[in-house]
Amino acid sequence: MLRKPHHRPARVKDVAALAEVSVTTVSRYLNAGLTLPPATAARVDAAVRELNYQPNRLARSLSLGRSNTIGLVVPEIANPFFAHLAAAVESAAEAEGMGMLLCATLNRLDRELDYLERLRSHQVDGLIFLTNHGDDGTLAQRIAALESIVLLDEDVEGTGVPKLFCDNIQGGQLAGAHLLAAGHRRLGFIGGPQGLMSSAERLEGLREAVTSQPGASVAWTSNGPHTPEQGRAAAAEWLALPDRPTALFLGSGALLQGLLEAVQEAGLSVPADVSLVAFDDVGPLHLFNPPITAIRQPVAEFGHRSVALLCARLRGEPSGAPVRLPVELVERQSVAPPASHRRRPAPGPTQKANHA
Numbered sequence: 001m002l003r004k005p006h007h008r009p010a011r012v013k014d015v016a017a018l019a020e021v022s023v024t025t026v027s028r029y030l031n032a033g034l035t036l037p038p039a040t041a042a043r044v045d046a047a048v049r050e051l052n053y054q055p056n057r058l059a060r061s062l063s064l065g066r067s068n069t070i071g072l073v074v075p076e077i078a079n080p081f082f083a084h085l086a087a088a089v090e091s092a093a094e095a096e097g098m099g100m101l102l103c104a105t106l107n108r109l110d111r112e113l114d115y116l117e118r119l120r121s122h123q124v125d126g127l128i129f130l131t132n133h134g135d136d137g138t139l140a141q142r143i144a145a146l147e148s149i150v151l152l153d154e155d156v157e158g159t160g161v162p163k164l165f166c167d168n169i170q171g172g173q174l175a176g177a178h179l180l181a182a183g184h185r186r187l188g189f190i191g192g193p194q195g196l197m198s199s200a201e202r203l204e205g206l207r208e209a210v211t212s213q214p215g216a217s218v219a220w221t222s223n224g225p226h227t228p229e230q231g232r233a234a235a236a237e238w239l240a241l242p243d244r245p246t247a248l249f250l251g252s253g254a255l256l257q258g259l260l261e262a263v264q265e266a267g268l269s270v271p272a273d274v275s276l277v278a279f280d281d282v283g284p285l286h287l288f289n290p291p292i293t294a295i296r297q298p299v300a301e302f303g304h305r306s307v308a309l310l311c312a313r314l315r316g317e318p319s320g321a322p323v324r325l326p327v328e329l330v331e332r333q334s335v336a337p338p339a340s341h342r343r344r345p346a347p348g349p350t351q352k353a354n355h356a
Contacts, residue, residue, distance in 0.1 A: 010051035018047035069099045070310060071124040073115045075107035075132040079226075080253065080282040081299065082130070085152075088303020089128060096311055098125070107132045107225075109139065116142050119149065126310045128152055132226060134195025150310045152302065155197040155322075162309040163322035164302065168198050171295040172205020172249065174329040175277040178293065179247040180213045183337040184275060188220040188245035190234045190255050199223060199251060202279060206249055219245050226251070231258020239266055246338035247275040253283045256292065271336035281330050291332035298325050 012030075016023045021040060028034035029044055036044065047053070072089050074082040090100045101124055105111040112131060119127050126148035131139065140158035143149060151163045179187055189206055191199040203221060210216040222237055224230035231254065238244055239262070250256045256278040263270065270276055270290060278285065281296035305323065313319070 010053040012053070014051055015044065015047045015053050018051065019043040068097065069101055069124050070307070071101045071103050071115060071118065071127045073103045073105060073112065073127055073129045075105055075130065077102065077104050081280055081297075084282050084299045085130075085303055088300045089307055090303075092304040092307035096307060105131075109133070112139060113142060116146065116149075119146055126150070126314055128306045128310060130154060131156060132192070132196070134193060148310065148313050150306050150313065152306050153198070160319060162313055162319045164306050164309060165197070165322060165324055166297045166302075167324045167326050168201035169205035169208070171279055171327045172202040172207075173209045174205075174327070175202075175249045175279070175295055176206045176209025177212075178277060178329055178331070178335060179249070179275060180209060180216055182247070182275060182335050184245075184247040185213070185216045185338075186219040186243070186245040186247075187216070188222075188238060188248045189218055189251075190222045190231065190238075190248060190259065191251035192223065192226045192255075194223045202249070202251055219243075226254045228254050228258035228261070231255035231260075232262045233258075235259040235262030235266075244274075247277075247335070250276065250278045253278060253280050253285070256285075260288070270334050272339070275335040275338070277329075277335065286332065288334075290334050292334045293332045294330050296328050296330050298327070301325055 012026050013023050016026045019026065019040075021044065025034070025036070025040075026044055029036055029041065030048075070089075070093055072086055074086065077083060077086065086100075086102055093100045103111075103115045105115065112129075115127065116129075118124055127146075128150050129143070130151075130153045132154060135156055137158065140156050143151070143156055143159045143161060146161070149161045151159065151161055153165060155163060155165065176187065187206065187210060189203050191203055193199060203218070207218050210218055220238065220241060222234040224233065231250070234255065235258065238248070238259075248259070250259060256276070259276075260270070263274065268274065277293045277295065279295045281294035282299060285292040285294050302325065305325070309323070
């Protein structure tokens, strides 16, 4: 009887020889689920155990036409939101027996199209895809031609693939209601690019909130890339206003970072001179001075739900309506009443004497 040589791992032809069947039979049985007569299958299984044969995963993937790998396409990996998301997606993919390929596009269209081409050429079984810029139709056309893809966080209009977003409008409403409750009536919004769904929806929610309060308004808005540099530029615009909004709702942590730097350099402080609410609570906002009130997205659920949607797509299930996940307000110390609403200290004895 054949025994496994000590100097190399067992190969499929060793299993075939021991089981007295062809190499093709063993390969198809192990890799493609070929049904064999019970006695033949028992011989192959016994040979696999005796030789401690480890099937070639690449061969199996090729025989099935799958890579058992999904791609996660994100604009960048330095952003805490995308880093936390990647960890959640990888965990969910592992539970499904799949690996994850992390793809950073630097928010460039050419790199996004390159990763979409990888899906078309079957280097990955499917993609969870995030973009962070507007589209002239090029991206939508390429995505629409693919099947195994899930859009996450931002929409690409003209595509019928599964989509998973947070409730951006709810986030704007929560931020607005919190600022109004503190006494603010002139609010400002610093958001991402105007062509993004999230930017428009977060502003929409903020505006819906102020309609419930007579005399309140979103008095000023600024849009641009989700970068600290844009946050600084928006802060400069805000500082130059003759009648500045007393509270600001920021669309991302990156914008918040730049704005806080500019506010500090101007000799102002939070919340004494301006109250802030930021969208996304994935960075260490609780460690800021003061800790920043934020709208929190369910990042872990994003990761697990997106993998579930992709697996359903891989099984051929049809796409449903876009899924919206709720957000929540995490209240900290960056919101206070505007200066005009703060209670003045009671006059002391000297002050009373002067008014006598």
